[in-house]
Amino acid sequence: MVTAPLRSDGVRVRAPGKLNVFFEVGPLLDDGYHAVASAYQAVSLFEDVWAVAADDFRLDVTGSVDVSAVPVDDRNLALRAARILAQHTGFDGGVHLTVDKHVPVAGGMGGGSADAAAVLVACDALWGTEVGSAELHRLAARLGADVPFALMGGTAVGLGRGDRLSPALATGRFEWVIVLSNGGLSTPAVYRELDRLRSGAAMSGHPSTGAIRLSGRTGRSQDDADPLVAPGVLHALRAGDAHALAGHLHNDLQEAALSLRPDLRGVLDLGDRSGALAGLVSGSGPTVAFLSEDLESALELQVTLSAAGYTALHVHGPVPGARLI
Missing domain, CATH: 3.30.230.10 (Ribosomal Protein S5; domain 2)
Structure with a gap:
């Protein structure tokens, strides 16, 4: 003891x-x-x-x-x-x-x-x-x-x-701009909404939206037991290629989060129009993350989003895990 x-x-x-x-x-x-x-x-x-x-x-x-x-x-x-x-x-x-x-x-x-x-x-x-x-x-x-x-x-x-x-393996440094949101989203609530959307789509016979599919990038059906990370994601990370990674950003929880917080669509649209390579809802949301080409582009995007009234922060990755200071 x-x-x-x-x-x-x-x-x-x-x-x-x-x-x-x-x-x-x-x-x-x-x-x-x-x-x-x-x-x-x-x-x-x-x-x-x-x-x-x-x-x-x-x-x-x-x-x-x-x-x-x-x-x-x-x-x-x-x-x-x-x-x-x-x-x-x-x-x-x-x-x-x-x-x-x-x-x-x-x-x-x-x-x-x-x-x-x-x-x-x-x-x-x-x-x-x-x-x-x-x-x-x-x-x-x-x-x-x-x-x-x-x-x-x-x-x-x-x-x-x-x-x-x-x-x-990830080489280089990836530049992100994140937009914070007033209020949070409950992770269990977002998963319940995902299940609801998937169930409704299955009943209607139209399983084509991002809210219900597993991922159009893998070519596997929702009945598969074990989802996998798309190989293109790992190749882009390994190459340190922000443009390639932008083409593979994906979050199955995004449509469920947007269903609960429709206002986030405006954030995503503005970021896309303002020079982001790609954007997505982070995890269960409501934080939105935009991938930028380089540091200068990220700082410009942060200024644009801040000027529009959003709380926008520039961050980079990857960084180490929990460490003694």
Whole structure:
């Protein structure tokens, strides 16, 4: 049993948000989940976590984004991450966590998962539990599908529920402009809307829209059990070719997110008209991400979108996963 913290002065860990540059969703399974195939890229919008030794488990949340809806009890993945590591290692103390959020809340960029990944790294260092990278990844997978990738960072392919990760070679640097949105979208609600749209299309006999197909780029039917990342995505990442990647950006959740938030169509249209190579809803939304040709083009697009009244940020990827600062 671990009884004393290694770092009495506390530790700080930074973890990145993510974009799903490709996201394919399989049919609803008997367990209520969907198999997915994702190409993740960690980008330079970070969450910072401070961990200080304490007798109990406490969480404070601040940030540059609206954090009013973020719970500070055990509904929060960050606090659950600390508890699961303590339980796993037999640590009998606690931790005071402070999370400084910059990834939009419920925005489809994995901010909560980044918090949980950062807490696992922070508490492991603070408590001196030294469980090792492989064990941290196993604990991360118990917390959610995106948490292992927030640990890994870089670029990766995720299969299964998104947590069976394989690093993907990506050369160069990809420039993105993300547009934040007022209010979030519930990931379960977006998946339910996807299932509703698919069911309605199947009944009508017109399974042709992006809301219901798995992905027109793979040529496979919705009945296939295991979705896959389109090879063109991996080739474009490997080549560091933004133009090629733009032709393969895809998100099966996009039409469901747009069904719940029709206003996002205007954002996508403006970005397309303003020089973006391509744009898509990030994950379950409502954050919208635009891929740019280069840094200059990204900064010009950010200015254009900001002038139109949107909150637009320039980020780049890939960047490392959760790291001690």
